[in-house]
Amino acid sequence: MKVSFLSLCLLLGTMFSNIQSQSISGNVKDANSIPIAGVNISVDNSNNGAVTDYDGNFSISNVSSDSNLIFSYLGYQPYSVTVGIQTDISVVMQEDLSELDEIVVIGYGSQKLSDISGAVSTVSSSAIEAIKPVRIEDALQGQASGINIISSGSPGSKPTVLIRGITSYAGNSPLVVIDGVSQSIDDLNSLNPSDIKSVNVLKDAALASIYGVKGGSGVIVVTTKSGERNSETSFNFSTSVGNQSVVKMIDVLNASEYAGILNEASMAAGEGLIYPNLSGIGKGTNWQEQIINDAAIVNHSITASGGSDKTSFYVSAGYLGQDGVVGPSDKSFFNRTNFTSNINTDLTKKTKLIINTNYTNIKGKGLPENGINSVLSNSLNFDPTVNPYENGSFGTSETITQEIINPLAQIDNTYNEGNTNKLTGKIELQHNLLDNLKVTSRFGYTFVDIYNKNFIPLAFYGAGHNATNANEDLSPIVSVDAEGTIVSTHNRISESKTNYFNYTFETYANYDFTIQEDHNFQTVLGFSIGENKGENISAYNEDVPFNSWAYADISAATGNATQQTSGSWQYVGRNVSYFSRLLYDFDQKYYFSFTGRVDGSTSFGANNKFGFFPSASLGWVISKEDFFEDAPLDYLKFRASYGSLGNDNINPQFALISTFPSYTFDGSIINGSALGSVPNEAVSWENQVQMNFGIDTRLFDNKLSVTVDYFKKTVDDLLFSPNLSLYLGTPSFPTTNIGKTQSTGIDASLSYNTTIGKDFNISTNVNFTTSDNEVLAINNGDKFIWGAGYGIPYTPIVRFEEGYSPGYFFGYKTDGIFQNQSEVNSHATQNGAAPGDIRFTDVNGDGVIDDNDRTEIGDPFADFTIGWNLAIDYKNFDFSVFTYASVGNDIYRAYERNLNYTNRFASTLDRWTGAGTSNFEPRVSFVDSNNNRRASDRYIEDGSYLRIKNIQLGYTFSQSFAEQIGFDEIRAYTQVKNALTITEYSGYDPEISNGGVLNTGIDIGTYPQPRIWSMGLNIKF
């Protein structure tokens, strides 16, 4: 223990003098000389104490000269001083920057990380800066335990975000709170990650239940940057340019191989040779190479921040331009422009006004993705013997006449544009009624205006192709229908406008107080009221002049009244909530919290308008106990929480009239009406019960810290469209609370920081996430619900079923290849099977292979994921690597179209051609009498991967050099994203996100995540 000479003298002095009582006044400031209000001052060994006022002043009477004053304030290092003979004490408190004392914004307040007894993961701005993501979610992947992020490589696309498993069928998207304002995960597309100060993920009930019914899937709390008081304006300019490229191509047949296989398949079906002469066919066209190209990504931003003694500000402008790696840059891009302004000013000594405003513009164009009609799917399945161009137009296939088209022609004929303007922000007043009672009132808003235009031109993809709607010269196809009417094909233009306006108004009071010096309380009480509104109007017309994008507009199209159509939709949802929280600790050793929120929503049925979501938590810092002193750990804390949350992803349920029914009188059709839906006035939230147990510990002089959490979530009253009694007829049945799921899992993170010698800093952390999900009940009669599927005809493959993991793959099990007829004969009856066909497993053992033999064949969700960060600083160099691994996720390979004339996967070359030739790849035949293509584990691959997501090497120029050329700091860096992927998966990318949770892992031609090389510069001045 360090005892200063001065305090020793003081101590001695007091010993010799008479101990006397006195009044003391003083002032508390921070390092920037800004007064701190609400600092707790306690006099040790007494009940005496005080709190600083708005100007940082305090006074205490009856203080004996030998007592110590202890100053404490959230986020600052405690400060202690012996009174002695002083009567006026000025204290400068230092911000507490140690990791555990980090301030975490937890919703309607903030708390020191070390004081939290719930489960939270934090990602700091430095971690975000190291990754430089396009969307902030990408920076959460592997950086925060308990969160599973599955991304797509498509420019600007929204990843799948799961916090602690899959518990719901109706929606698993977490709530996003930006600077206190509740928003949705979609709103993260408009944030410039470089404006973000920190991201905290509230994972358990203790923390999330302050958001009640919206907190069931976790809460992502985003805090944007703000300026500092009394600081000079500083500018920060950063720029980077990069090149994106696709690393891996899928191995499909080249033209010669394709022709050979087609010949064999045709012969096997008793038909003639398709290509009598195989010589000279050559390799043909590699369609993937035709459409995949390198693409640019650029990112610029400039910020200015600073403040006077009454006002601080942060303003920024940013631009991100990302082109797609599929197709040319004028057809596929995502361009985002942001302007952010965060102003914080004192209206009076006690009242603060905060205005945050963020304007975003997003412009984009896109090519078809993720589906049988995507450009990638076409490039994988189109005829390789066709030339890209022939006689000045696009090459066409004579044999492929359905869906699959020349991808270059498709790109050329795809015309669309989108323009989104978005204004988000808040206006907030904070008023200190008392020194430790603060009232906050805030209006948060999101206004979005989206414009889309889409033009489908007359196009020719080959004579008789079902996608062709024009003659070869692009003139309309004119024909006469059965009734003798002349009909013609048309090009088609659509335009739509969509507006969203969401607001929340919230008022709450924070009251913090201490009783008997060790009993610390932080309380919140407030209410929230909000509305989400959306509306869309769209119009269509035909006959755009000159079949040209340049003229593609409703106003220019010449279609007549019957060709012009329109549509619209709108929705509104409102909610009212009341919330309260009590945080208590005794001597920062024992913690207790209680949180409750009452939520009312228009989504709920008339009989169930309000729900109550309480939670409680306990924490115990064992390392503060006396008996712990000799333990080898520097710090040890236990946490436990229990509480309930909700999910309101439903719409109000009514008995709606359908005007669809019609009947025929006198031979003509007359429109009628009927009840279209059955109401459910009892529908309510999904009631989720969460339990969390956690341990935080630090070892080796606090260099190693470990956090482990175990959680269990149970959802009752899961929302589904049930199968009600059939005697209700055929109206659509209302969403009803009829299911139950359970998720359990472990989140763990481990971090280690050390300095070797003088210049060598190493910090590393590992985040581990796992969850085990199970559907416990679906009381809809069938006990399952189909999720996503693929292909034509559409084959459902994903199930949400009682007794299984949600979203698992369902299909046939394969058991090799029938090598000869006797194997066919000795197997269960499998209609149409012949030697060379796949032997499907008779799962139910009834001697017949049929639909009842389908079973679980895979699970698209990882058993666990691990993220590993390593950062090394040496002198002026900084180096960071981020590695991410996902283990145990299965992929259903569904990008093969499997028509007779579409191209095939290269593994076809290892097909069965006679007994003993292959036990994996069936024979080829134009007549697939065995239906080898049926949904089976043949298409399941292990999608586990390890990926070096990010490598960054930076160099900060010496300050003297920077100042010489007029700057404060200059840092240059180079970065590689997706540097290396180790996987056994045969497709482009093992990370497959199609947007929804229940179609995760189905590879319908997923957009690969490109490798991005970039260089950048950060300049501060």
Added chain:
Amino acid sequence: MKKLKQIFLLVSISILSFTCADHVDYEPIEGYAITADVYFQNESDYEAALIGTYDVLQWLYLNSLIGDIASDNSLCGGESATDVIGLQQIDDMTHYPNNDNLRSIWQWLYEGVNRANYMEENKSLLDFEAKNALYGEVYFLRAYYYFELVKFFGDVPLFVDGRLTAADAGTLSRTPKEEVYAQIEVDLQNAISSLPNSQSQLGRVNKYTANALLGKVLLYQDKFSEAAVAFDQVIGVYSLVADYGSQFLSFGENGPESVFEIQYTNTSNWYDWGCPQCSEGNFGIIHNGPRGWDGPEYAQGWSFNVPVNSHYESFEEGDIRRDASILDMVAYATATGANYTEGYEHTGYYNNKYIPRAGQSGAQTELNYLNNYRAIRYADVLLMAAEANNRGGISDALAQQYLNEVRMRAFGDTDHDITATGTALTDAIWAERNFELSMEGHRFFDLVRTNKAASTINGFVEGKHEVFPIPQAEIDISGLTQNPGY
């Protein structure tokens, strides 16, 4: 400074007072949605809801298909032994509670019932001149749907007051069929008393339609004298067409012999393979068509419901109804050079009354056939009247007269007149029904109600197969009891 405090206080108070539960109430009008509670405002709304109640008639193709397939007259056919497995099992009398087709029949018939009940619920909201007659149609339709339910399933849940809500799921139980029949009779009596003698539009039911159905319902309960009275109302109102076969062609639709005909058209090109019965066309037709057809007159189909040779051979020499009812495909192909492929259980015969004919469908050929279903023909009424008079001991002479009127048209002479009386006459009437109404979907139910099913249908178990099983899903969801034997 002070002002600010006051403003703060005032704003907070005003917000708090306005923050009441009203904020989370939601009315469908906010989304411009029309709900059941506000729907009936004009006469036209009642008219539209009636159209909706008729609409379900168009879905009932399975009811008539099963009437033949389940009987001794035809086999299921189709492409293979697993093509529409539910129908295959019914053909073989191996059907069990899990049967998609029976489930559809159950659910669709109840949809009809619910649509009628929804009108019943709103009957008193508005008065207009045509209301009484309009509700006559509603009651007829409800009776028709309930009658089909009783024919197929025996005891069924009975509810008549209004639409059901989610809360009613699983709360109802089966009502004895006697009580359901009683309700059907009440509905039909109400229909008879309010329906006009004739309607301006073809396809609408009138007083005689209701009488004919009432007679049939009574006959199914062996209430012969009451049935005879009901049929008496219809006798003479309609007439038999001279050319028996012509009434099954498109130009023969809604002819003088048509008492109740379910209407279809090919004028709408709308279709949805997810709901094939929802189009304005008759989905049953494509089922009966020749497989792989390449020839004149007819069109490609799915080779279901193929008549058996014994039925074909059972017709008497000179009976014109045989060829009008059954297409001898082998002979036809030989004569015209047409080609076709043999489907599963190929017999060489097709249902010539409800067969796809070239050019009679719309955009989606399979789903848009225009063929109406002749649910009650006058010939049927005559035969039922004959049966009521004979079995009720009212008048065998009258029975003979009605029977022979039908035979006269079939043979074109009086040489084939029946002179038998008593049970011999009963047998003759029953036999006649199978010739006159061949392949029209009545056979199975006639065999059941006349206690001849067990002796006629292979695999038919007495005490079990008289009714079909309640769909398993309904047992699971609603806890209904199952029919015996299933």
